[in-house]
């Protein structure tokens with residue numbers, strides 16, 4: 001197992017790292033799932049920065065990532081990325097999900113963020129099959145880390161048991 005990869009089961013809003021990643025939508029105006037939890041726990045400062053980003057660039061396209069403060073959360077930053085909605089697999093979903101991890105990690109490198117935590121992007125409301133999403137998350141992250149040394153730790157935070165077990169096995173198999 002890659003020693004920079006870590007696995008936790010629980011609520012990502014409680015994690016103290018430099019940046020947590022949000023599974024947002026293109027509007028950046030909040031929603032349900034982990035997005036709702038992050039805005040609830042982090043407070044209005046996060047949404048205020050999301051509004052500024054919208055004014056600048058009109059939201060966030062699928063696969064891309066933007067960064068804000070983490071407000072009242074223990075983390076310092078929130079990186080908001082927009083996962084693909086699962087539409088059967090022939091709408092470029094795999095590439096777009098990989099882009100979420102790559103672009104979030106690149107933003108981290110650009111901001112000198114050393115520790116980052118990801119939720120299981122797209123595997124809730126957006127319906128991405130969990131095993132395939134887990135494979136993409138891990139392979140994309142391993143590839144990225146092999147080319148970028150500054151990131152010290154990447155934590156995958158699984159909320160549900162099914163994702164946790166998938167990640168446990170996939171990380172043990174590395």
Ligand code: AR6
Pocket residue numbers: 010011012013023024025030031032033034035036037083119120121122123124125126127128157158159160163
């Ligand atoms: N901590 C960590 N993971 C969580 C938490 C939490 N507090 N809450 C849920 N999860 P989802 P998506 C897990 O639906 O599929 C929003 O409305 C959850 O179990 O949050 O990318 C956005 O605004 C699942 O494994 O995100 C978008 O409209 C994972 O987080 C849309 O949902 C992702 O589930 C995005 O859908």
